[in-house]
Amino acid sequence: MANRARLIFFLLSTYLLFAFGFGAESESYFHVIKVTSLLPPPRCSTPKGSNHHENRKGVLKLDHRYGPCSPLGHRGKPTLREILSQDQSRVNSLQSRFKAQFRQVEDTKTTTLPAHLGTLIGTGNYVVTIGLGTPKSDLTVVFDTGSNLNWVQCQPCAGQCYPQQDPIFDPSKSSTYLNISCSSQDCSLLPSATGRSTRCAASTSTCVYATAYGDGSFSTGYFARDTLALTTSDVFPNFAFGCGQSNDGLFGRTAGLLGLGRDALSLISQTAKEYGKVFSYCLPPTSSSNGGYLKFGSGDATSVKFTPLLTNPNSPSFYFLQMAGISVGGQQLNIAPSTFASPGTIIDSGTVITRLPMSAYVALRSAFREFMSNYTMAPASSLLDTCYDFTQQDTVTVPKIVLHFGGNVDVDVPLSGIFSIHSASQVCLAFAGNSDASDLAIFGNHQQQTLQVVYDLASNKVGFEVAGCT
Structure with a gap:
């Protein structure tokens, strides 16, 4: 009935x-x-009235990383079936993290990579462009509310780096780059290790981070600080991030990841004094639209x-x-x-x-x-x-x-x-x-x-x- x-x-x-x-x-x-x-x-389009990202404080232009508006180009674009498969891998990772079965990679020497990385992924689908260092390097990164640690690939890629669209960040060319020491309070906040000794690069006493995803994707390297520029008027000195020396996985030619989670190392927590732990976004209706934005601070x-x-x-x-x-x-x-x-x-x-x-x-x-x-x-x-x-x-x-x-x-x-x-x-x-x-x-x-x-x-x-x- x-x-x-x-x-x-x-x-x-x-x-x-x-x-x-x-x-x-x-x-x-x-x-x-x-x-x-x-x-x-098939071509990039701008919906009428979509001007949120133009010359506004705290606002970044947002694009789908596989669409025609993406600054990453079209190389390696997966099919819809592959995207759904990748999505299920991400969901499996989130579920296992919640059930306390997710564990971070402690030592890159013991990292086991999947035989075929082509159908697995650990990160999100939308990208923004940020500036890092002095002078700044523009880097296109995934933003992800399910992650906390911010990281980018760094030269000299002592281990390995996956292909990315932008030049890989070179800390030796930034006058404001600083490694974080093992003895600092910031180093102790890293969730990737259970003991202080496992966070240290023995030869330099530099703090080492390691983050892994449920599909085997990972990034490891030095925990560091440098100047972050979200826009020309939103600049944050001493921003803590991972400078990745060994990275692999399907990160879609992005330079790294911007973590918008709730813990102390996320972008949201590190910029709390400026933005009051408030952010918003609007995802465009299709991958062919460039009307999206990521905005920090209270809106109107x-x-x-x-x-x-x-x-x-x-x-x-x-x-x-x-x-x-x-x-x-x-x-x-x-x-x-x-x-x-x-x-x-x-x-x-x-x-x-x-x-x-x-x-x-x-x-x-x-x-x-x-x-x-x-x-x-x-x-x-x-x-x-x-x-x-x-x-x-x-x-x-x-x-x-x-x-x-x-x-x-x-x-x-x-x-x-x-x-x-x-x-x-x-x-x-x-x-x-x-x-x-x-x-x-x-x-x-x-x-x-x-x-x-x-x-x-x-x-x-x-x-x-x-x-x-x-």
């Missing part, structure tokens, strides 16, 4: 949309779209809705949110709130596809398929099992998906976040279910597209604003 009522509701709503012209998204529970608009343009948005930011002692650097439910096509799904209570939900800038507890995902999938029952299904793609063939359609009507969070905050998933698109013949629902009840739910970056996402660590809250890129 419930399934029949939902289908009748869908058909009636679709009729009203066309019969009475209720085309605006705000006036319905559905998206009515042209199939041709689902496919991203007036319509941001905030949900409480939670902390889990097992992983205090992760950003936990209280997820409360899901609606599809204007109807809230019958999911017990306890489904999301344990082990919890995190928001992550580096995970692509949102992961849900299996029972919640099954409810979402069932409702979505009912609303889409008039369309031809296509074969599953990797971890995505609800796909459609739209080649015979000019337009399609898609139910909106709303994620409900604590504090009565409802996040309307943008249209670009509902589907993962291989081609018009394989358009897939961009959500997946966890395989284990002990796995975290993860609010991924694909569903965050076009939202302004505000992290206010000082007030322990995370906010969302619709159409944040414009």
Whole structure:
């Protein structure tokens, strides 16, 4: 009976949309779209009104690292299937870290690399360009809310360095570069070692860092300080970072990583006096758009809705949110709130596809398929099992998906976040279910597209604003 009522509701709503012209998204529970608009343009484009990154204090231009707007070029661009495989590797790493099974690499001599690095990854999908050193070197790095340590590859690459787009940072050419000593308090903050002796380069008494990802990717080298320039007016002397002498993994020709986690060594903590532990970003709707930005400090948005930011002692650097439910096509799904209570939900800038507890995902999938029952299904793609063939359609009507969070905050998933698109013949629902009840739910970056996402660590809250890129 419930399934029949939902289908009748869908058909009636679709009729009203066309019969009475209720085309605006705000006036319905559905998206009515042209199939041709689902496919991203092959060239870089700038959405109208996207000027957040132009000459503003504390604001960096943000790009998808595999798209035509990326400063990294197109060499080594993975297929969508490979991206999904890489995404699952990242999720496995996050899950194992949460379960205390993740461990840092202590000694590069004992590091075991996978036989084939081509399908594994440990970092995120969006990049920004920063300046490091005096005179500054411009470096394109991944930013990642799931990581804390900041690091870049450094000359002379005594071990090994992977190929990157920018010239590798040479500390000998920076007048403000300083190695951190083993005896410093900063060195003791490194999470990569259990004893002080393992943090020391014996010949120089220089602090050594080591960070590894669940897929075998790693970076090791000297822990150091130098001048960081986020913009021409946002300059931070004595910024602590890893100067990588031995690095490997699929980092996509980036120079390194910018950690936006919550611990003492992250960029957010090191710039707290200037920005008050507040940052935000907006991810563009497609990899072909350059309208995204990463912004530090409090913003000027007036319509941001905030949900409480939670902390889990097992992983205090992760950003936990209280997820409360899901609606599809204007109807809230019958999911017990306890489904999301344990082990919890995190928001992550580096995970692509949102992961849900299996029972919640099954409810979402069932409702979505009912609303889409008039369309031809296509074969599953990797971890995505609800796909459609739209080649015979000019337009399609898609139910909106709303994620409900604590504090009565409802996040309307943008249209670009509902589907993962291989081609018009394989358009897939961009959500997946966890395989284990002990796995975290993860609010991924694909569903965050076009939202302004505000992290206010000082007030322990995370906010969302619709159409944040414009």
